[in-house]
Amino acid sequence: MSKYLVTGGCGFIGSNFILHLLAKNPSARVINLDKLTYAGNPENLSDVSGDDRYRFVQGDICDAALVSELMPEADYVVHFAAETHVDRSLMEPGSFIQTDVFGTYTLLEAARQSPRLKRFLHVSTDEVYGEVLPTDAASTETDPFLPRSPYSASKAGGEMQCRAYVSTYELPVVIARPANNVGPRQHIEKFVPLCTTNALCDEPLPIYGDGQQVRDRLFVEDHCEALDLLLHEGEPGEAYNIGADNQRTNLEVAEFILDLLEKPRSLIRFVEDRAGHDRGYYLNSGKIRSLGWSPSHDFKATIEKTVDWYLQNPLWWEPVRDARFAEYYQQQYGKRLAEARPYTG
Numbered sequence: 001m002s003k004y005l006v007t008g009g010c011g012f013i014g015s016n017f018i019l020h021l022l023a024k025n026p027s028a029r030v031i032n033l034d035k036l037t038y039a040g041n042p043e044n045l046s047d048v049s050g051d052d053r054y055r056f057v058q059g060d061i062c063d064a065a066l067v068s069e070l071m072p073e074a075d076y077v078v079h080f081a082a083e084t085h086v087d088r089s090l091m092e093p094g095s096f097i098q099t100d101v102f103g104t105y106t107l108l109e110a111a112r113q114s115p116r117l118k119r120f121l122h123v124s125t126d127e128v129y130g131e132v133l134p135t136d137a138a139s140t141e142t143d144p145f146l147p148r149s150p151y152s153a154s155k156a157g158g159e160m161q162c163r164a165y166v167s168t169y170e171l172p173v174v175i176a177r178p179a180n181n182v183g184p185r186q187h188i189e190k191f192v193p194l195c196t197t198n199a200l201c202d203e204p205l206p207i208y209g210d211g212q213q214v215r216d217r218l219f220v221e222d223h224c225e226a227l228d229l230l231l232h233e234g235e236p237g238e239a240y241n242i243g244a245d246n247q248r249t250n251l252e253v254a255e256f257i258l259d260l261l262e263k264p265r266s267l268i269r270f271v272e273d274r275a276g277h278d279r280g281y282y283l284n285s286g287k288i289r290s291l292g293w294s295p296s297h298d299f300k301a302t303i304e305k306t307v308d309w310y311l312q313n314p315l316w317w318e319p320v321r322d323a324r325f326a327e328y329y330q331q332q333y334g335k336r337l338a339e340a341r342p343y344t345g
């Protein structure tokens with residue numbers, strides 16, 4: 001029986017990972033430490049809330065006393081908890097540094113006092129490499145970090161702490177650098193769910209700038225498989241890119257979603273770009289592929305499965321479109337939509 005301390009398990013990827021783990025491994029025990037920020041939704045784990053293999057602890061990864069209490073129980077740590085939305089990091093960078101850097105340090109400090117711990121899997125991001133253009137070589141794990149947003153800089157800071165704890169304290173940390181995830185239960189403020197739910201509500205789809213920013217869309221279940229593999233096969237001290245080679249522009253993604261839902265492309269609006277918006281990310285994922293992982297979902301399957309989930313689950317996302325979300329949406333897009341350029345095909 002292995003015990004997993006999962007941080008941020010009520011969020012998008014963390015909840016998918018916990019469901020994946022408990023379905024695949026009947027003897028696994030999971031403690032989910034989550035603060036329940038606006039991004040954490042306990043509904044994401046309603047299927048396992050009564051399972052005696054699962055325990056939820058509401059709390060902050062920056063709370064050293066709480067983290068020290070939970071850590072000795074864990075064979076594995078899977079660290080997802082973070083402030084994750086780049087747009088919000090431009091509005092309030094401090095909370096990103098607090099959770100993504102200081103929170104990671106707090107977990108590492110407790111982990112180094114825990115002789116039982118076999119692996120600390122730190123979930124970083126492809127954004128630590130900074131902007132990569134189609135004419136550039138795809139990022140490899142030894143490339144320098146050139147983060148350009150407060151989000152990616154805070155993730156890079158957390159990852160640097162991990163690396164220091166490997167060299168200094170021989171902590172068995174493995175680092176994952178995944179591409180943009182999509183799939184069930186992603187907060188509706190993120191690009192694919194925002195386009196999908198706005199389309200379902202016949203509302204405009206705000207697209208930053210010219211919509212030519214390129215992202216690799218990794219289906220969350222493929223990502224969970226990769227993380228599971230790294231927990232057991234990842235080398236301590238090593239980082240692993242996790243990409244699906246499903247690169248498309250934001251505009252192509254929005255058009256594809258509208259076509260799937262049989263909604264007019266005229267719902268697209270081009271709005272003022274975000275400051276410092278990276279034009280693209282490209283990962284070379286040869287290292288994790290050499291361990292035997294490859295994604296099972298191409299671009300089409302990734303978006304189709306995701307859109308279908310939102311179509312089938314209005315009772316999940318309609319309550320999230322609440323007054324708090326409306327306030328955020330107005331702040332982020334209100335003026336932009338008032339000054340938007342229409343879609344011209």
Ligand SMILES: NC(=O)c1ccc[n+]([C@@H]2O[C@H](COP(=O)([O-])OP(=O)(O)OC[C@H]3O[C@@H](n4cnc5c(N)ncnc54)[C@H](O)[C@@H]3O)[C@@H](O)[C@H]2O)c1
Nearest residue numbers: 008010011012013035036037039040060061081082180181
């Ligand atoms: N979503 C993506 O496309 C993507 C891509 C690459 C990397 N990542 C990384 O994967 C991880 C998970 O991303 P996600 O999209 O699931 O995020 P999310 O925003 O959906 O969920 C984050 C979770 O962390 C919790 N949390 C936030 N601050 C906390 C704190 N101080 N203490 C305890 N819990 C806290 C929230 O309540 C929430 O449940 C993050 O580390 C993110 O940087 C995400």
